[in-house]
Amino acid sequence: MNFALTEEQLAVRDAAREFAQTELLPGVIERDENQQFPKEQIKKMGELGFMGMMVDPKYNGGGMDTVSYVLAMEEISKVDASCSVVMSVNNSLVCWGLEKFGTEEQKQKYLTKLASGEKIGAFCLSEPEAGSDATSQRTTAEDKGDHYLLNGTKNWITNGSSASFYIVIAQTDVDKRHKGINALIVEKGMEGFTVGPKENKLGIRGSDTHSLMF
Ligand SMILES: Cc1cc2nc3c(=O)[nH]c(=O)nc-3n(C[C@H](O)[C@H](O)[C@H](O)COP(=O)(O)OP(=O)(O)OC[C@H]3O[C@@H](n4cnc5c(N)ncnc54)[C@H](O)[C@@H]3O)c2cc1C
Numbered sequence: 001m002n003f004a005l006t007e008e009q010l011a012v013r014d015a016a017r018e019f020a021q022t023e024l025l026p027g028v029i030e031r032d033e034n035q036q037f038p039k040e041q042i043k044k045m046g047e048l049g050f051m052g053m054m055v056d057p058k059y060n061g062g063g064m065d066t067v068s069y070v071l072a073m074e075e076i077s078k079v080d081a082s083c084s085v086v087m088s089v090n091n092s093l094v095c096w097g098l099e100k101f102g103t104e105e106q107k108q109k110y111l112t113k114l115a116s117g118e119k120i121g122a123f124c125l126s127e128p129e130a131g132s133d134a135t136s137q138r139t140t141a142e143d144k145g146d147h148y149l150l151n152g153t154k155n156w157i158t159n160g161s162s163a164s165f166y167i168v169i170a171q172t173d174v175d176k177r178h179k180g181i182n183a184l185i186v187e188k189g190m191e192g193f194t195v196g197p198k199e200n201k202l203g204i205r206g207s208d209t210h211s212l213m214f
Helices: 007-024 028-033 039-047 066-079 081-101 104-115 174-180
Strands: 121-124 140-143 148-151 153-158 165-171 181-187 194-198 209-213
Touching (some): 007 039, 039 081, 081 121, 104 165
Antiparallel strands (some): 140 148
């Protein structure tokens, strides 16, 4: 097995390193101290293709392999961990799931905007009583025919206020326990959905971590 990086992987790493040094390093301490979301930096990362690196180009992604994605993540994390957590949630937790499990309509409507960085996504699993043991989460989604009624609270959600689209994990069939858990797409501004205040953290303070109420 050949473990050497390919020319393309090396080029991705170098581009991410250059970007991190020139665009992320200036002001990184101030952004962290002021708990300032790196809006401009994330916009540039989207333009350079860092927000949907592994997504199929037909959905505006970069079509790259996982190693390239990890190399870029490493370079960005070295300089600005807030930018890298925004990037990792958007790439891994939101785009990946949508591409693998979403319908074509969902991909056209949401994935194309998330992969290009035009919009940011959030992944909502953790709850006040459910962290590592994700199956004990208690948020429910009741099928009301033409819509689902979501009830619950999610905690520590990265991109909590800056996201436009949220993947929310909920129980659609409580009796089936962990086999009755599903993922729903919630758009910011939908009725009954409230973003709680920003949570204080000891590190990666540029990233906005929030509780969400449904
Ligand atoms: C900055 C930040 C961003 C986050 N972003 C998101 C997000 O975007 N979306 C989201 O859904 N969640 C998010 N989270 C939540 C995160 O995923 C949870 O904190 C994580 O799942 C751990 O859960 P917990 O904090 O409740 O710890 P716990 O589950 O209570 O674990 C506490 C400790 O006990 C250990 N432990 C737990 N169970 C066992 C066991 N059975 N045996 C032995 N040891 C065990 C753990 O390893 C850990 O050391 C974020 C958290 C942080 C801090």
